[in-house]
Amino acid sequence: MLKISALIFVLCLIYSGAATPVSERASNHQANDCHSIHIFAARGSTEPYPGQQGVLINAICQKQSSCGYEDIGYPATFEDYCTSAAKGVSNGTSLITAYAKRCPDAKLVLTGYSQGAHVIGDILGGGGGNCPVGGLQPTNEALSPESMSGKQFVAAVLFGDVRHTAGQSYNIGTGADKNGIWPREGEQLVSLNRWESRLRSWCDEGDPVCAGGPDQSRHFAYFDTVINQAAEWIRTKV
Numbered sequence: 001m002l003k004i005s006a007l008i009f010v011l012c013l014i015y016s017g018a019a020t021p022v023s024e025r026a027s028n029h030q031a032n033d034c035h036s037i038h039i040f041a042a043r044g045s046t047e048p049y050p051g052q053q054g055v056l057i058n059a060i061c062q063k064q065s066s067c068g069y070e071d072i073g074y075p076a077t078f079e080d081y082c083t084s085a086a087k088g089v090s091n092g093t094s095l096i097t098a099y100a101k102r103c104p105d106a107k108l109v110l111t112g113y114s115q116g117a118h119v120i121g122d123i124l125g126g127g128g129g130n131c132p133v134g135g136l137q138p139t140n141e142a143l144s145p146e147s148m149s150g151k152q153f154v155a156a157v158l159f160g161d162v163r164h165t166a167g168q169s170y171n172i173g174t175g176a177d178k179n180g181i182w183p184r185e186g187e188q189l190v191s192l193n194r195w196e197s198r199l200r201s202w203c204d205e206g207d208p209v210c211a212g213g214p215d216q217s218r219h220f221a222y223f224d225t226v227i228n229q230a231a232e233w234i235r236t237k238v
């Protein structure tokens with residue numbers, strides 16, 4: 001019950017930050033070009049595209065000659081939360097698969113915040129099941145490591161993940177040993193962990209979403225505090 005009330009509590013928050021303009025260089029991709037580094041971003045609930053992750057996108061693309069991003073289009077709503085996340089999973093999987101096929105030399109980076117982190121985690125690990133706010137999220141197969149070669153998919157970063165799971169090797173931050181609202185277990189966890197060397201999940205212990213913490217402001221603070229760290233880690237992977 002505690003978890004459900006935490007989610008409802010968070011669901012009542014409306015994101016109020018300003019949209020981060022993404023620099024020209026990292027602007028949303030054109031239909032037929034291929035970048036050397038291509039980022040897929042899944043926004044947090046109710047955020048504009050690309051939301052707070054714009055800062056990270058700019059930091060990753062800084063000083064790169066061929067780097068761009070694309071939004072994973074999905075509702076990002078609090079209503080029908082798990083249906084919304086499932087739409088992101090299905091659209092993200094199609095977009096990533098299509099880009100990888102069309103641009104086999106591109107290095108792919110995935111980033112997700114809050115509900116968007118849930119989406120990226122489900123794409124990589126498989127998702128679905130009993131949604132903590134009611135109903136069922138349709139299940140999806142995890143992307144197979146064979147479908148996206150190690151050469152292509154280089155890094156995924158998650159911030160304030162709804163499905164944060166305590167004690168995983170890729171967890172970073174003071175909430176690393178805490179569970180989020182809907183932690184992964186069983187096959188979905190095993191499957192996500194296949195990517196562990198290419199995955200980092202930031203969580204602050206105060207964050208109600210990823211750590212069951214008491215301080216909603218911590219959920220909105222990642223992009224002030226860990227951007228440089230995240231961008232630096234990604235640079236070691238591209």
Ligand SMILES: *[C@@H]1O[C@H](CO)[C@@H](O)[C@H](O)[C@H]1NC(C)=O
Nearest residue numbers: 070071072073074087091095
């Ligand atoms: C998938 O995402 C793309 C890129 O953001 C968007 O143009 C498209 O409308 C989305 N499709 C669905 C079915 O949401």
